[in-house]
Amino acid sequence: MAQLQLAHGNNLGAMDMLRRALSEDPDDAKAHALLALVLLRQxxxxxxxxxxxxxxALEADLPLAHTAAASVALAQRKFPRAEQHLSRLLELEPEEAGHLLLRAQLFELTGKRQQRHETLKQALALAPDDPHVLVALGEEALESGALRAAEQRAREALAADAQFLDGLVLMGQVHLRRGQLEEARDHAIWALRQNATDPGALRLLVNIQARRSWVLGLWWRWATWMETLGDGKGMLVLLGAYAGQRVATLAAKDLQMPGLATLISLIWIALVAYTWIGPSLFNRMLRRELQEVRLSERF
Incomplete structure (x- = not known):
């Protein structure tokens, strides 16, 4: 029952079930591991x-315990500890694609894109019809701007499970990148019908709002484009932009046009401030959506 509640995003219901289970048997290692995952979501x-x-401590080789331990370590950004638990997890269950997905998440957080890609391919070889694996590959394609590949993975995931929440969110993200806002919103609502507190679905909904906003729309497009470049190329773009404005400012001064030089400097400062404030405004919108979600009847 706790696992069912957890799958539907009912963290409080899952916690209640696990507390009841532990009151019957306080030495149930699986219950403690599941409770750790519930607490992690909170x-x-x-x-x-x-x-x-x-x-x-109760069961040193319980795979679920190592899954929970790796997940908690990733959330704490304790990457060496996460790697230790993932290594042990793959020793215990080497054919489990879900463990490879967790390792791919580690590579994503540590900026190891190639290792992440190779790990996802290994997971696909083990479970070619697993919607979790298909969505992970679709998300990777989406990050690189390969919308056609991302859409294909989303369709494959939804063919395997038409109600798969992450598949709906991925398809919504594809529609959003293409500017198909109504289609994106429909997928966000379909996902939220299954779990009204799912962070991915709520983030999609906030992304749609940001895309429509006059204030955040330009920042959203800029941030999305920068994401497709990766950290290395993104940094080069920023350095190039700074160098460009410095050259333009100095050229204006050399041409005896101090007003233009000042205007270029002011525009640059405004752009820097905008890109600095944009993420704060977006995160504020997301936190507001995460506080309490209630779907009205019109959805």
Whole structure:
């Protein structure tokens, strides 16, 4: 019952079930591991780490305990610890594609894009019809701007499970990148019908709002484009933009046009301020959506 509640995003219901289970058997390692995952969803990292420790102490080779431990370590940005648990997890269950997805997440967080890609391909070889694997590959394609490949993976995931929440979110993101806002919103609502607190679906909804906003629309397009470049090329773009404005400012001064030089400097400062404030405004919108979600009947 706790696992069912967790799958539907009912963290409080899952926690209640697990507390009841642990009141019957306080030495149930699986219950402690599941409770750690619930606490992780609630961002209670210290409590989740405590439950992970209890689970591993009770059953050191329980795969679910190592899954929870790796997930908590990733959330804490303790990457060496996460790698240790993932290595042990793959020793215990080397044919489990879900463990490879978790390792791919580690590579994503540490900026190892090639290793992430190779790990996702390994997962696909193990589970070619697993919608989780297909969506992970679709998200990778989306990040690089390969919308056609991302759409294909989303369709494959939804063919395997028409109600798969992450598949709906991925398809919505594809529509959003193409400017098909109504289609994107429909997919966000379909996903939220299944889990009204899902962070991915809520982020999609906020992305749509940002895309429509006069204030955040330009920032959203800029941030999306920069994401497709990756960290290295993105940094080169920023350095090139700074160098360009400095050259333009100096050229204006050399041409005895101080007003133009000042205008270029002011435009540059305004752009820097805009790109600095944009993420804060976006995160504020997202936090507002995450506080409490209630779908009206018109949805």
């Amino acid at each position: 961002k209670r990292l210290h409590a989740a780490e405590h439950e992970v420790g209890l689970a591993l």
